[in-house]
Amino acid sequence: MIKEKKSLKGSKAPSRRKFFKTAAATGVAAVAATSLSAPAVAKERVEASMVATWPRDFPGLGTGAQRLAKRLSDMSDGRIQVTYYAANERVKAFDSFDEVASGNSQMYHGADYYWVKKHPAFGYFTAVPFGFTYSEMNAWLNFGGGQELWDELTDDFGTQSFAAGNTGVQMGGWFNKKIRSANDLKGLKMRMPGLGGQVLGKLGGSPISLPGGQIYENLVSGAIDATEWVGPWNDEAMKFHEAAKYYYYPGMHEPGSTLACGVNKSWFTSLAKSDQHIIKTACAWADTTTMSEYNAKNGAALDRLVNENGVKLMKFSDKVYDAFAGGAAEVYDEVQQHSALAKKVHAAFVKGRKEIGAWTNLSDSPYISQRNRALGL
Template sequence: MDRRSFIKKAGLVGAAGTAATLATPALSQNLKEMVIVSTWPRDFPGLGLPAQRLAARITELTDGRITTKYFAAGERVGAFDSFDEVASGNAQGYMAAEYYWKGKHAGFSPFTAIPFGLTYTEMDAWIKYGGGQELWDELSAEFGLKAFAAGNTGVQMGGWFNKEINSAEDLKGLKMRIPGQGGDVMAKLGASPVSLPGGQIYENLTSGAIDATEWVGPYNDYFMKFYEAAKYYYFPGMHEPGAQLALGMNKAWWDGLDKVDQAIIQAVANEENARTMAETNANNGEYLSKLINENGVQLREFNDDVYASFGEAAQEVFEEARDHSPLAAKILDAHAAARMELGSWMAKSDVSYSIKRNNVLGIE
């Protein structure tokens, strides 16, 4: 190679190297950090693990453009401080149940669950195709947030009690961990509802500070070891028929993402929404058997009179929440309309089929 050719080729390489050097800062400017705070403990079966899975999935599918840093409850802020941490911009996202924020606005509860509300299938339909997401966006925007459905645990159990519940009278004076509007229903019936993060329930139940608690269902509850303090396990829960979990994000941060990364985060939330429900359903039967056969848990069904009392109290709670504000009324009215329409269809499809199939096959 002569000197002139060498210089020419070296110049091209140098130019390419310079271009690469100049491109690197531009590339690094597109990298974002996403701090996610959670309302659940680390490695918590059923809730904490899916939240951690979602955080890791965002980094994976964005090829590292968004690097997530996940903090379980208490690692960065307290469980119930997650809302303010994200709304303020100190963190970019939270994993939570929206009814934890009902003290901020009564309209948040329907986006987790309200007593006698929507099942998972109905909730999914309402959020995605019935105008639910748009109402959620309207509410969240008032607090500088943007949220997506990101997990569901289905119809919950009625809870753990240290005595049998044969009438509404048996609820009077009972100290029960039950958040959201479910707690308001219990208060109407004379119980004393207590709101505690998941990591504090066991110690309060075993110490006698509370007499009863609801959590989720057999899969989640098994690892909480509630059976060591309360042997009566009631079903079905009226308070959370389709407990929706949420990925909430700081809206200014969300708005600053490009369309591709927004689409990826939404897809990850949709994926985890279905995955958590499937995981819960796949495990509940097995762990219910363990609770009964290995730990002496006594399974009980709420009788019709108790459930009727729940229903009357729930209607009062619904009307009170509706009176909070025009937006709360708008959300709750839409939720009730969806419940009527979707419930009518489900009665003729999934519910009807399940009852008839189980009767024919002797499934209990």
């Protein structure tokens, strides 16, 4: 028996006409959604100028800053373009801060202790006498309230700074005579910026601030008697061993010198949040990469200075270091009298040095000492 087929007429099954109508509407909606979302996803090209306090292609300092500028482009697939200017290519080295604060340029790369005449608290965010090592500084900046204080300080100048490199514990400097006691520092004309230079002044020396490109000629001519710069890798490149043979360590003035990428704050805050994060992340990368490079290259450079160039490696005596400590105490008293903010930053620094340093004293220092003793290093 053959069953009669039921007609689809009047049923709820979709007709072909309705199906295609629905599909077409859905397609139009999808295209519309795509066209509407595109402008929200697309980001505008960002162009910025970066002025630096370092000579072009100078190892570590200059190349690290140039590497940061390139990194910003790489991280954004070329959308963020930074035109880099070394010292004296757009402005003089020590004019870079004002160049960015004014908005003429958007970024600088330097050391914020160069700006201590604007506010003495700037010194704390590069390096200060008897201050933080590299790892201690990062602990303080990232988890000890240091970055927030740095932001508070720079806000008054319309800038903002981020750690973007470090040179580690620096050498005490190059001298044309032995430093047997604090008396040997009296009358000494020495290139030493920041609060460390002020400590030298308390001991009767004459601190002189010079950009890197001018140190060698002044040391050779006798315009200065001594200079600190960074460490073996950089100092070898500067050829200081041609003008002075006594190379002292360790430097009390810069135990972990943080290099800064400063930005014009109005420009920075106008960027998309994602672009702000790209800049901050690139700076953090530059910070660790630069420190790694110094640690990797200082040892071999020191060996060449001593064994190939006849440099006499000397260690400051305890008496000289005690004199440095006395001078530092005087400088810190004066810094705190400058302003409420200076006092606030100093108090936070002292607290951080005590609490963070307590662990360093128990971990890094004893381990390195025992490792070197056991292995005869």
